[in-house]
Amino acid sequence: MTKTIPWLIDFKEAVDQASRENKMVLLDFFNPQCIGCQQMDAVTFSDEKVIDFINNNFIPLRIASSEEQYAVEFMVKWTPRLFVMDSVGLVHHSTLGFFIPEQFIPSLELGLAKADFDMDHLNQCKKHLDRILEEYPQSSSAPEAVYLHGVTGYKLFGNGELLKDAYMKLKDRYAESEWVQRALPYRLL
Numbered sequence: 001m002t003k004t005i006p007w008l009i010d011f012k013e014a015v016d017q018a019s020r021e022n023k024m025v026l027l028d029f030f031n032p033q034c035i036g037c038q039q040m041d042a043v044t045f046s047d048e049k050v051i052d053f054i055n056n057n058f059i060p061l062r063i064a065s066s067e068e069q070y071a072v073e074f075m076v077k078w079t080p081r082l083f084v085m086d087s088v089g090l091v092h093h094s095t096l097g098f099f100i101p102e103q104f105i106p107s108l109e110l111g112l113a114k115a116d117f118d119m120d121h122l123n124q125c126k127k128h129l130d131r132i133l134e135e136y137p138q139s140s141s142a143p144e145a146v147y148l149h150g151v152t153g154y155k156l157f158g159n160g161e162l163l164k165d166a167y168m169k170l171k172d173r174y175a176e177s178e179w180v181q182r183a184l185p186y187r188l189l
Contacts, residue, residue, distance in 0.1 A: 003051045007062040011070065014061035019087035024115055026058035026108070027074075027083040031065045034079045036098040047101040053108060058084075084111030092118050106136035110145055117148060122156050143177035146170050150186070160189040 007028070008014045018025045030037040044050055054060055063070050065079050074083065074091075084093040093111030113128035129152065132145040150166020153159065163186035170180045171187075 003048055003055075005045055005051055005054050005060050007060050009062060011061065011063065014059050015085075015087050015089055018059040018085075021059065023057060023059050023087075024092075024112060025083075025085040025087070025089075026054060026060050027085055028060065028062045029065045029071065029074065029076045029079055029081040029083075030062060031079045034065075037080045039098050040080050044099055044101050044104050050101045050104055053105050057108070057112060084108065084115060086115055086119070090118075102136070103139055103141070106132045106139040106141040106145070109136075110141040110148075113145065113148060117152060122152050125152050126156070137173075143170060143174040143179040146174065147179045147183055150183070160186075164189040 008017070014025050014027075017023075028040075030040075032038075045054075065071050065076050065081070070076070074081070078096060080096070080098060082095045083091045085091050092115035093107075095107055099107060109128050109132050113125045113132070116122070116125035116128065126149065129145045129149040132139065132141055133149065136142060146166055146169050150163045150169075153162035153166075163183070167180070167183040167186040170177060170183050174180065
């Protein structure tokens, strides 16, 4: 039997189910004419690891970008446009454009980490960030994960050295990343 993503199409149904199952909502705005959306379906959303990751962690919701009410509310101007939301509809992470599976999974994991960070579930946030850094250290999500890992550690333990360590890791491993500049003040700790 072929695995698939069981996309819901009703916003309220998705957030209600997310609340019942204690999951995040993955909201995908798509346009059937969009080449990036077509490639997400053909390459990314058909990948078994992506399917498993989404099905284990999210309530998947797909809304056409032409549905004006939601397109306006979420300011969707281009697709594919995806949002990681909690069960009350608050957005914690968003992406724009096509992702290959090896980049998409860490991006979704980062979305889960950011949601946990925002809700002060710092130990769970750290677990998501650890997975990104262990399993996807070359992904485009890794530099932000290093930064957030340092901030989360600081919030958990009050140790400024964790912020400085984050800066040093960013400088050494991801020198071209914007996150090096964002962490720059931590070098002074």
